[in-house]
Amino acid sequence: MENEQPEFIENQEEISGPLHQPQVRDPERFTGHRIALRVFEGPLDLLLYLVRAHRYDIFDIPIQEVTNEFITYLKLMDEVDLEYAGDFLVTAASLMQIKARMLLPKQQSANEDAMDDEGRDPRKELVDRLLEYQKFQEAADTLKDMREVRLDMFARPPQPKETSADETEITAALLLEDVSTFDLLRALQKVLARLDERPTAVIRREPFTIGERIRDLHRRIAASPEGITFRAVCDDCETRLEVVITFLAVLELIRRGRARVEQKELFDEIYIKMPEN
Amino acid sequence: MNLGTLNFELFMPTKADIIESLLFASEKPLPLKKLAQIAELDEAKAREELEVLREEKASIGSLQIVEVAQGWQIVTKPAFASYIRQLRDEKKPKLSRAAFEVLAIVAYRQPVTRGEVEELRGVDCAGSLHQLLDKKLVQLAGRKEAPGRPWLYATSAQFLDLFGLRAIDDLPSLAEFATLNDAPQQLFNRGAMKSEEEFEAVATGD
Numbered sequence: 001m002e003n004e005q006p007e008f009i010e011n012q013e014e015i016s017g018p019l020h021q022p023q024v025r026d027p028e029r030f031t032g033h034r035i036a037l038r039v040f041e042g043p044l045d046l047l048l049y050l051v052r053a054h055r056y057d058i059f060d061i062p063i064q065e066v067t068n069e070f071i072t073y074l075k076l077m078d079e080v081d082l083e084y085a086g087d088f089l090v091t092a093a094s095l096m097q098i099k100a101r102m103l104l105p106k107q108q109s110a111n112e113d114a115m116d117d118e119g120r121d122p123r124k125e126l127v128d129r130l131l132e133y134q135k136f137q138e139a140a141d142t143l144k145d146m147r148e149v150r151l152d153m154f155a156r157p158p159q160p161k162e163t164s165a166d167e168t169e170i171t172a173a174l175l176l177e178d179v180s181t182f183d184l185l186r187a188l189q190k191v192l193a194r195l196d197e198r199p200t201a202v203i204r205r206e207p208f209t210i211g212e213r214i215r216d217l218h219r220r221i222a223a224s225p226e227g228i229t230f231r232a233v234c235d236d237c238e239t240r241l242e243v244v245i246t247f248l249a250v251l252e253l254i255r256r257g258r259a260r261v262e263q264k265e266l267f268d269e270i271y272i273k274m275p276e277n
Numbered sequence: 278m279n280l281g282t283l284n285f286e287l288f289m290p291t292k293a294d295i296i297e298s299l300l301f302a303s304e305k306p307l308p309l310k311k312l313a314q315i316a317e318l319d320e321a322k323a324r325e326e327l328e329v330l331r332e333e334k335a336s337i338g339s340l341q342i343v344e345v346a347q348g349w350q351i352v353t354k355p356a357f358a359s360y361i362r363q364l365r366d367e368k369k370p371k372l373s374r375a376a377f378e379v380l381a382i383v384a385y386r387q388p389v390t391r392g393e394v395e396e397l398r399g400v401d402c403a404g405s406l407h408q409l410l411d412k413k414l415v416q417l418a419g420r421k422e423a424p425g426r427p428w429l430y431a432t433s434a435q436f437l438d439l440f441g442l443r444a445i446d447d448l449p450s451l452a453e454f455a456t457l458n459d460a461p462q463q464l465f466n467r468g469a470m471k472s473e474e475e476f477e478a479v480a481t482g483d
Contacts, residue, residue, distance in 0.1 A: 041375050042400030087400040133397060138454040139381035140374070143440060150441040151369055152355035153343065158304040 043091035044133040046073060051130070058130065061123055063102055067095040098122045183263060187230045187270050188247050195240060208242070213249035217272075221259055227271035230261075292316055293330050296323065297351075306348035306438065346437035346444065372412075379405040380414060384436070385451050388418040388429035406430065414439065 040046040050066050051058055074088050101122040208216070220228055230250065237243045250272060253259035262271045290298075295316045300307055313323035327349055331342040334351075341354050353361060362368070372380075379402050382394045394402045409415035410430075418431035432445065442448065 041378060042398050044399040091399060129397075129399070133399070135451060135454040136378060136381045136385070136397060139385060139449075139451065140377040142449060142454075143381050143384070144372075144377050146440045146442075147372070149355060150439060152358035153341070153352035153441075154358070154361045154365075155350055155352045156301070156304070 043070075043088045044130060045137075046070065046088070047091070047126075048130055048134060048137070058127060061127065063095065063099045063123060067092070067099050070095055094126065098126060183270060184230070184247070184250070184261065186267075188243070191231060191234045191237075191243050192240060195237070195243060198238075208245065210245050210248055210252070213245050214252055217246070217249050217253060218258055221253075221272055221274055225274070227262065227273035229269040229271055231269060233272065292318060292322075293326050293333075296326055297330060300342065300349055300351045303350075306345050306350040308348040312349065343441065344443055346434050346442060370412075373405065373408070375400075375402070376405045376408050380409055380432075380436075383409070383415050383430050384432050384445065384448060387431040387445075388421075389431075390421050390423075390427040390429055392427060394430075 040049065047066065047070065050056075050069055051061060054065075056062060056066070070088075070092055074085060074092050217233065220233070233250070234243050234246050237246055250259065250261075253272075254261065257275055259272050260275050262273060263269070296312060299312055299315060309320055309323060309327075312327075313320045316323060316326075318326065327342065327344075334341050339354055339357050340351055343350055343352055378398060379394055382397050383389055386393065386397075391402060391406055394406070406415065410417075413433055414436045415430050416433045418429040420426040421429050436442075437444065437447075
């Protein structure tokens with residue numbers, strides 16, 4: 001819906017005229033304006049338009065005529081945009097269903113009293129939906145007006161603070177409600193980057209397993225109530241693999257509820273601590 | 278006597294002055310509570326002062342005081358919008374017709390699932406919802422305990438601010454729009470007809 005193609009916008013002027021005229025009975029009028037298709041927000045919008053354009057009584061919609069026009073429109077649209085047409089097909093189907101039910105003999109017996117098996121006008125459901133949708137269209141217009149008014153009022157922009165360049169980008173919403181996995185990953189990246197700076201000429205055997213690391217980490221966390229930074233935890237790591245193992249150990253401890261992570265400021269050190277209780 | 282008052286005012290700012298200075302210096306809407314606290318007033322009194330200040334500003338100058346969801350704020354009057362846009366070199370941010378419809382449904386029916394919004398509009402709404410989430414006008418509000426546990430959507434505090442509302446209750450009631458139920462003719466007043474004259478012309482030309 002949103003990705004309007006430029007050609008539609010360009011032709012807006014030329015289509016707005018005929019569209020707002022109520023005589024749309026003649027299919028010829030329609031075929032000339034393929035570009036107008038995007039004007040409708042959906043099948044209900046189109047239906048409301050048809051009702052308005054012909055000044056039909058919404059509580060007594062001539063289903064046959066509306067259905068014909070709707071389908072004319074649909075055929076036209078089919079050539080243009082199948083995906084967009086999909087939503088209209090559903091409505092077209094229910095229109096035809098209503099039309100069929102209206103044609104059943106029971107309906108011919110009387111006027112007001114004539115109702116179908118469930119004691120209802122087959123059009124009722126559709127009309128209710130249209131009226132409901134109409135309400136929200138009105139509400140949308142009102143919201144639009146409210147926004148227009150508000151957009152014309154300007155507050156003083158925030159003053160630049162003495163912060164580093166990348167910090168000014170950070171909005172209040174981003175500031176730490178909790179530390180996410182992404183933050184942990186970022187910390188991992190930092191440590192890995194630091195490792196790359198170290199000389200890596202010596203190749204050693206893997207000195208510990210994840211299980212060992214978990215036990216070791218848990219002991220270290222338990223011993224320091226103020227927590228240990230992820231950086232400190234990785235201090236004895238000499239290879240990328242060891243950092244990865246340590247990182248996995250931290251994740252595992254968090255998963256088991258044996259540890260939690262805290263960060264005071266964005267991009268600050270992440271502390272690994274014992275859980276609250 | 279007059280001179281004395283003048284001196285007094287020169288050296289002792291009034292509460293209204295203090296409040297004005299706070300509103301000017303604040304980068305965000307200022308909550309009443311905080312404002313009252315700093316100005317050393319109780320909240321009722323602070324509100325009174327604000328109302329006086331608001332009226333004063335409304336009658337003169339280019340600034341006005343408004344109350345939005347997150348507090349009170351000094352903003353420019355709408356008449357100056359075109360000048361300020363030139364200064365800031367910016368255009369009005371656009372929102373599509375579809376987005377406004379979806380926003381209206383979310384605002385009045387919240388919390389609401391995407392399926393419920395689509396049922397009402399009869400059309401796919403994923404794009405519009407994403408646009409609204411992106412602009413932080415709409416936020417996720419948990420999941421509905423229904424098959425598939427779909428996400429629920431609600432309007433954000435930012436929505437209230439950007440639409441000049443203090444609370445969601447400030448929205449005109451949906452029942453006002455519902456009066457159309459009683460007067461189906463009014464359907465024609467929207468969209469299809471541009472003016473009464475045209476309406477008449479069409480009616481007679483038929």
